[in-house]
Amino acid sequence: QKNSCVLPEDLKNFYLMTDGFQMTWSVKTDDTPMPLGSMVINSVSKLCRLGGSSMYTLPSAPTLADLEDDTDEEDNGDKLEKPHFDSRSLIFELDPCNGNGKVCLVYKHAEPVVSPDTEIWFLDRALYWHFLTKTFTAYYRLLITHLGLPQWQYAFTSYGVSPQAKQWFNMYKPITINTALLSEEADSFVNKLDPNKVFKSKNKTPVLKKKPPSQPPGSQKSHTSMTSAKTSSLAGNSSRK
16 A cells, blocks of 8 residues: 555465565585575565665665666667666565575556556666566465575576585586576486386396216226125125124
């Protein structure tokens, strides 16, 4: 009511379920937990408007509208129209991004009447705008998909994430950070399984029985002579009895 605008239906349903959202997660390095991921949706009370107030407490301090650069708008060509900090747009902060920028809910057409159409944009620290999604639902999915990794919003800018953030992406979201490779080689991240090799029947090799070693002919003769000698001795003993 204060800003004469209506929340989009998906964001209104979100706030009806919960007044904001915040989830952080950490990783262990040398048995010490280190905060890494952060997913934030500001509560209704923190859904502050950008551009209307002065950036500093000094008298005659410039506002965001004064610092807005329209030169990139002229070179924008057929791309999306960017938000404005003046009365042409209404901008509300959804996520402060830990000081790395701001994710904003933007009503791009606020004159003469605020249009109900909204978009989600990312404002970097240099005050340049980068389009994220058309709806809050799509942005919420992006937020969950990127696990709230540091500076993940910069993946949607022309200059990309920092080298340090890229290391975290390579560890926890390798496919997301390698989208160009994925588009060039569609099967590069697909596990290739050959069923012929997996289910191939294993033929058991027959166990060959070892033949007893053949005795040399000399040993066979001696064995025969010893047997005949035993027989004759037994016959002699029986005749004596």
